[in-house]
Amino acid sequence: MSKVISANQAAAPRQNGRLASFLLEIRKNKMLYLLTLPGILLIFVFAYLPMAGIVIAFQDFNPVKGITGSEFVGLKNFRFFVESGETLRIIANTLFLNVLFIGSGAIAGVAIAVMLSELGGRWFKRIIQTIVTLPHFLSWTVIAMLVTALLSTENGVVNKVLQGAGIEPVSFYGNPGIWPLLLVLIKLWQGAGFGSIVYLATISGINPEIYESASIDGATRWSKIRYITLPLLKPTVILMLLLAMGGIFYGDFGMIFAIIGRNPILYPTTDVIDTYVYRALMDLGDMSMAAAVGFFQSVVGCIFVITVNAIARKWAPDSALF
Amino acid sequence: MIRESKGDRILKGFFYVLMALFGVYCLVPFLTVIGSSFGTESAILRDGYSIIPTEFSVEAYKLIFQDITIYRSYGVTLFVTIAGTLLAMVVTSALAYPLSVKTLKYRNFINFYVYFTMLFHGGLVANYLLISKYLDMKNSIWVLIIPALVSPWNMFLLRNFFKSIDESIAESAKIDGANDMYILFRIILPISLPAIATVGLFYALGFWNEWFRAMLYIDDEKLFPLQYLIMRIMNNADFANQVSAQVSLPGYVIPTITTRLATTVVTIGPIIFLYPALQKYFVKGLMVGAVKG
Numbered sequence: 001m002s003k004v005i006s007a008n009q010a011a012a013p014r015q016n017g018r019l020a021s022f023l024l025e026i027r028k029n030k031m032l033y034l035l036t037l038p039g040i041l042l043i044f045v046f047a048y049l050p051m052a053g054i055v056i057a058f059q060d061f062n063p064v065k066g067i068t069g070s071e072f073v074g075l076k077n078f079r080f081f082v083e084s085g086e087t088l089r090i091i092a093n094t095l096f097l098n099v100l101f102i103g104s105g106a107i108a109g110v111a112i113a114v115m116l117s118e119l120g121g122r123w124f125k126r127i128i129q130t131i132v133t134l135p136h137f138l139s140w141t142v143i144a145m146l147v148t149a150l151l152s153t154e155n156g157v158v159n160k161v162l163q164g165a166g167i168e169p170v171s172f173y174g175n176p177g178i179w180p181l182l183l184v185l186i187k188l189w190q191g192a193g194f195g196s197i198v199y200l201a202t203i204s205g206i207n208p209e210i211y212e213s214a215s216i217d218g219a220t221r222w223s224k225i226r227y228i229t230l231p232l233l234k235p236t237v238i239l240m241l242l243l244a245m246g247g248i249f250y251g252d253f254g255m256i257f258a259i260i261g262r263n264p265i266l267y268p269t270t271d272v273i274d275t276y277v278y279r280a281l282m283d284l285g286d287m288s289m290a291a292a293v294g295f296f297q298s299v300v301g302c303i304f305v306i307t308v309n310a311i312a313r314k315w316a317p318d319s320a321l322f
Numbered sequence: 323m324i325r326e327s328k329g330d331r332i333l334k335g336f337f338y339v340l341m342a343l344f345g346v347y348c349l350v351p352f353l354t355v356i357g358s359s360f361g362t363e364s365a366i367l368r369d370g371y372s373i374i375p376t377e378f379s380v381e382a383y384k385l386i387f388q389d390i391t392i393y394r395s396y397g398v399t400l401f402v403t404i405a406g407t408l409l410a411m412v413v414t415s416a417l418a419y420p421l422s423v424k425t426l427k428y429r430n431f432i433n434f435y436v437y438f439t440m441l442f443h444g445g446l447v448a449n450y451l452l453i454s455k456y457l458d459m460k461n462s463i464w465v466l467i468i469p470a471l472v473s474p475w476n477m478f479l480l481r482n483f484f485k486s487i488d489e490s491i492a493e494s495a496k497i498d499g500a501n502d503m504y505i506l507f508r509i510i511l512p513i514s515l516p517a518i519a520t521v522g523l524f525y526a527l528g529f530w531n532e533w534f535r536a537m538l539y540i541d542d543e544k545l546f547p548l549q550y551l552i553m554r555i556m557n558n559a560d561f562a563n564q565v566s567a568q569v570s571l572p573g574y575v576i577p578t579i580t581t582r583l584a585t586t587v588v589t590i591g592p593i594i595f596l597y598p599a600l601q602k603y604f605v606k607g608l609m610v611g612a613v614k615g
Contacts, residue, residue: 033420
């Protein structure tokens with residue numbers, strides 16, 4: 001059959017050949033391509049069409065006039081964006097908080113995985129694992145409610161305990177300085193248990209004979225961890241770190257908006273690009289500005305993700321996505 | 323049998339303690355909210371939130387169950403989760419399976435087409451305009467479902483699983499004369515039930531926890547999903563006022579806090595109940611997804 005095709009292709013002009021082979025392929029696998037159609041269409045509408053909306057970042061956008069009716073102003077939105085001190089702050093917050101989250105998450109995840117793998121009791125392990133991975137499955141709005149129960153100035157558990165010990169209650173929601181720490185603690189509560197699963201999987205893949213021969217040589221538990229477990233975890237840790245860093249320009253909107261919300265006192269240390277864009281869009285109605293900041297995030301984020309994924313792929317080639 | 327040295331035992335004990343402490347750290351917020359939800363408003367205002375309420379009462383639960391809001395939100399969330407997961411699984415599997423067929427010529431193009439959306443986004447403004455203005459999906463329950471029907475991450479997870487199925491099965495079926503659809507429905511899908519269950523659970527969790535789209539596109543109270551309801555009542559006392567409107571006792575303290583807590587407990591109830599049973603699916607899915615990229 002292929003002989004007939006190539007004979008045809010050789011005879012016809014180039015374009016006709018390509019079109020013919022395209023149609024042939026479609027016809028040959030008609031059903032399969034048909035199956036992909038709904039997914040492709042959905043992705044086109046909800047992922048690719050919005051990309052066309054980037055042009056708003058370069059317009060003086062008027063919702064009434066729409067995209068086609070609004071005036072093109074080039075880089076004007078970006079100039080304000082660069083000049084405003086706020087934008088530097090939100091970018092700094094985004095990066096700083098993400099670095100904290102990624103770093104602490106890796107340390108906590110590894111620590112939990114190592115400890116769990118060293119424990120003997122089966123029931124204890126299973127119960128603890130269920131308990132520490134459960135928070136991951138709650139939505140941030142629920143978690144925000146839990147945080148309120150703990151940190152509320154008048155009624156929160158933490159302040160009640162402090163009062164019981166004779167210490168002045170702390171106004172958590174009025175003090176921006178401690179929130180990077182609080183956010184890290186909350187993030188660890190939510191994610192460290194679940195994040196340890198990947199490291200546990202790696203540890204369980206380590207050949208037990210290595211540990212046994214180390215024991216015979218007289219190694220202590222700690223030195224086994226230090227010289228066997230941790231080094232063997234290193235590739236996984238680095239891979240996870242790299243993948244997480246790909247998203248470093250994207251703030252955790254869900255967490256921050258649900259917990260901090262519209263509390264301007266806390267913005268200096270907790271406002272990230274995503275929450276800023278959200279407020280610019282919904283509260284100020286400044287769509288051009290929001291689009292400009294969002295475009296910046298998409299471009300820088302994209303470059304970052306591609307770079308980081310390329311590094312990750314070189315580091316662990318079988319982890320490529322496709 | 324090698325005897326454990328004292329140092330080893332101490333370290334192990336230390337690990338037990340640390341893990342137990344972390345377990346407590348994880349549990350305390352849950353217990354606080356659940357416990358305090360069974361308290362009276364005045365006790366909480368006086369003594370604060372606590373794990374064991376100083377005054378026991380189911381008043382908050384009675385109130386929220388008498389009001390229609392919680393039922394509506396539950397209905398919305400259940401519908402979105404069930405319909406969303408079913409539709410998402412159909413569309414995602416339909417996309418994932420062809421991409422796993424090695425003889426499909428343009429599959430790498432489609433792979434990249436999907437993958438690119440994980441790299442670059444149009445941004446919040448564009449999405450907002452698209453959905454609210456051009457598609458006019460505001461205040462429709464479908465805005466909570468349709469945009470989320472194809473998650474690239476879930477799709478690649480499913481595709482990789484389909485890929486791992488031995489080709490010879492499909493090949494011998496083809497030799498016997500089966501066409502693609504037959505192979506998919508009669509052969510591949512039955513084998514893939516674990517993977518389908520796992521991806522289905524990921525989608526279900528996503529739909530159940532969805533609130534961002536509700537916040538952006540829905541202001542009709544009748545369409546608030548549970549998670550968004552929590553956000554709304556957290557910041558104002560309307561809900562509490564509404565559910566306790568019929569109570570007219572002298573000195574009555576409007577149960578703002580307790581109704582919030584009760585709503586929260588009712589929202590996370592299903593997850594806490596179902597999670598131990600479903601945990602292994604999520605764990606497996608995460609391991610396959612993360613380790614394989």
